[in-house]
Amino acid sequence: MxxxxxxxxxxxxxxxxxxxxxxxxxxxxxxxxxxxxxxxxxxxxxxxxxxxxxxxxxxxxxxxxxxxxxxxxxxxxxxxxxxxxxxxxxxxxxxxxxxxxxxxGRFCLMPADDNRRYLLIATGTGVTPYRSMLPLLEQAIVERGVEVVLLQGARNPDELLYGDEFRAFAERFPRNFRFMPCFSRELPEPGSAQAHADVRHGYVQQFLQEFAPDPAGDIAYLCGNPNMVDACFEALKESGLEMRRVRREKYVSSK
CATH class of the missing domain: 2.40.30.10 (Translation factors)
Known part of the structure; x- marks a missing residue:
């Protein structure tokens, strides 16, 4: 291209x-x-x-x-x-x-992927490429039965980018797509649309182990804050994932 x-x-x-x-x-x-x-x-x-x-x-x-x-x-x-x-x-x-x-860039889903699950992890605008990937993720779900987890970090509900779209996608594919917003400062109001069972209070890297990363079946994508990317990369390595199964893109704010 x-x-x-x-x-x-x-x-x-x-x-x-x-x-x-x-x-x-x-x-x-x-x-x-x-x-x-x-x-x-x-x-x-x-x-x-x-x-x-x-x-x-x-x-x-x-x-x-x-x-x-x-x-x-x-x-x-x-x-x-x-x-x-x-x-x-x-x-x-x-x-x-x-x-x-x-x-x-090469931070893309690969046609040759034969994984059972994608772990998509993002903070801030690092979630943007995952929005673009939704049709390809749907294709992988329909054709291969792949599972997808999206761990999205934000400080508060007002800063959760494209959250409504990811939540709607999770409702369409409840068995295959799990959406976990992680708020570091402020949780959603009880009873609001954003206050569902998979909301967490803290940083995305704190909750990665909930999904027991699997070296044989997982491919992970990390995008956003460099500290988050580094922390999740180390955690995934400790879980046994090979480097080729962890794809990274760091976002550094520039004035």
Whole structure:
């Protein structure tokens, strides 16, 4: 898949959380952005002094077919106080464009996977690639009977990105998809839609052993905070998983 430079035109945006926006673009050159779920793009811009820079964003687009021209290109953007990228995105008006390149990355589901279960672990915007993977996960569930666990970390319910979509997917596949939100600071209100049996109070790495990682049957994906990724990677190694069965992507906030 060739890496290209292309203009992205903003179509819409909404807030996912108090400091995270969901941005919907289309390619403004009449070409499709064909990508593999789990990949990312880079957005290029300049600092105030003219120095060129770029930021990477995982594609959130729910992708289950060959892309067509004019189809959505979706990303989640974390706002960082005083950040140059934050200023770019907050100031972007509907119909304006940014310069992007991609797709990049190998944090993808593999066609040759023969595992019995996926362990998907994320914090913050690190959950974005898993949203894009939902159609492929559904295919693996239907065709191979695979089980999927999603451990998603957030500080509080307001910061749980795409939680409604993952919960709906779990309701569609209750035997195969288990969704466990882990809140480090504040739990959902009792009786709310988010207050279900699989909610945990703490960090995702604290609850990984609940699932007894299996070296023979599991493939794990780790995406988000570098400390979380490192802690979960060590725990999975101690459980006997080979390195090739643990796929990692660290998210480092840049201003």
């Amino acid at each position: 060739a890496i290209q430079h292309f203009p992205l035109k903003l179509v819409s945006r909404r807030m996912l959380a108090p400091a995270v926006g969901h941005y919907v673009f289309v390619r403004d050159d009449g070409q499709p952005l064909d990508f593999i779920p789990g990949q990312f793009i880079q957005v290029h811009f300049t600092y105030a002094d003219g120095t060129p820079t770029k930021r990477s964003y995982s594609l959130a687009t729910i992708h289950d077919h060959a892309m067509e021209p004019g189809e959505a290109v979706e990303i989640a953007v974390s706002y960082v106080p005083g950040g140059a990228a934050t200023a770019l995105f907050e100031g972007l008006e509907i119909g304006e464009t940014v310069d992007a390149s991609g797709p990049f």
